[in-house]
Amino acid sequence: xxxxxxxxxxxxxxxxxxxxxxxxxxxxxxxxxxxxxxxxxxxxxxxxxxxxxxxxxxxxxxxxxxxxxxxxxxxxxxxxxxxxxxxxxxxxxxxxxxxxxxxxxxxxxxxxxxxxxxxxxxxxxxxxxxxxxxxxxxxxxxxxxxxxxxxxxxxxxxxxxxxxxxxxxxxxxxxxxxxxxxxxxxxxxxxxxxxxxxxxxxxxxxxxxxxxxxxxxxxxxxxxxxxxxxxxxxx
Numbered sequence: 519x520x521x522x523x524x525x526x527x528x529x530x531x532x533x534x535x536x537x538x539x540x541x542x543x544x545x546x547x548x549x550x551x552x553x554x555x556x557x558x559x560x561x562x563x564x565x566x567x568x569x570x571x572x573x574x575x576x577x578x579x580x581x582x583x584x585x586x587x588x589x590x591x592x593x594x595x596x597x598x599x600x601x602x603x604x605x606x607x608x609x610x611x612x613x614x615x616x617x618x619x620x621x622x623x624x625x626x627x628x629x630x631x632x633x634x635x636x637x638x639x640x641x642x643x644x645x646x647x648x649x650x651x652x653x654x655x656x657x658x659x660x661x662x663x664x665x666x667x668x669x670x671x672x673x674x675x676x677x678x679x680x681x682x683x684x685x686x687x688x689x690x691x692x693x694x695x696x697x698x699x700x701x702x703x704x705x706x707x708x709x710x711x712x713x714x715x716x717x718x719x720x721x722x723x724x725x726x727x728x729x730x731x732x733x734x735x736x737x738x739x740x741x742x743x744x745x746x747x748x749x750x751x752x753x
Contacts, residue, residue, distance in 0.1 A: 525564065526579050526606060527615055528590065531572035533601040543568045544598055549575065551597045552590070559586045564630065565623055574607070574615060576623065654753050659692035666750045673697065673742050677716050677726055685731075686714040694728060698740060700748040707740055 530548055535541055545568025552575065553563060560583055565576035577587070587606075595602050607615055616623075656663045663669045676690050686694060694714050701707055710732040719725040719739060729737045 526577045526582075526587070527612055528575045528577055529572060529605045529607050529611070530575065530602050531605075533594065533603050535571060541598075541600070542570050543573055545573045547597050548573065548602060551595055555595070556586065556590060559583070559589075561586050561590065565626055567619065567622065574619070575604075576627075656749070658696050659689060661689065661693070666746065669697075669746055669749065670743075673746065677728070677742075680716045682717040682726075683715055686716070690714075694742070697742055697745045697749065698730075700745045700752065701740060702744075702748070707738065710734065 530543075532541065532543065545566050548568065549563060549566040552561075557563075560581065562578045562580075562582070563575055564578055565574075567573050579587075591604050591606060593604060595604075654665060656666070656669055658669065658672075663672065672693060676686065676694070680686065680690075691714055698704060698707060707730050712731050712733045715729045715731050715737070716726055717729060717737075719727045727739045728742050729739050731737050
């Protein structure tokens with residue numbers, strides 16, 4: 519088993535075990551202690567395992583500062599109420615590690631690699647979406663909105679601030695008139711248009727919505743959410 523590129527293997531051992539003392543290394547505690555102390559300094563561990571009185575850590579040497587590794591190798595850390603020393607595996611001990619533990623290393627690391635790739639892909643998708651949202655601004659009734667969320671906020675503000683049956687005027691009316699132009703049945707909705715109002719939905723009392731009020735006083739509700747969705751899809 520060949521040593522993967524960019525990986526250092528560090529051996530850890532308990533400095534002293536008294537004769538007859540029953541003690542077993544908890545490698546998770548060793549990994550945790552090293553991570554807490556050295557991760558802020560740029561040390562990145564990718565693997566850990568343990569035997570009764572010692573074990574190994576795999577450390578990425580990509581962008582690893584030499585002085586950080588030297589500090590770890592010179593360090594004596596108290597873990598599980600025992601002093602632990604660290605040394606870099608080289609030569610035959612390193613070859614023996616990969617022969618004995620290479621399969622276990624690869625098994626453990628594959629899951630981490632899949633998770634890292636998945637997280638990286640999600641970050642890239644979010645970054646692209648953020649750039650896309652940042653580039654997409656809207657001009658509605660002479661007012662610029664930085665993104666679609668600002669447009670949605672404007673519609674909610676009108677809906678929440680106006681009283682039932684209150685007529686929309688000025689910029690509020692102009693805003694809704696332009697938004698409704700994205701409705702799939704704009705012409706039918708705006709036939710004999712007189713003005714807009716907000717009020718309780720005819721079927722759902724606790725839901726407020728927008729209404730087109732016609733010249734004969736007839737009212738018809740419409741979904742401004744669907745209109746805004748069509749606006750967003752048009753970009």
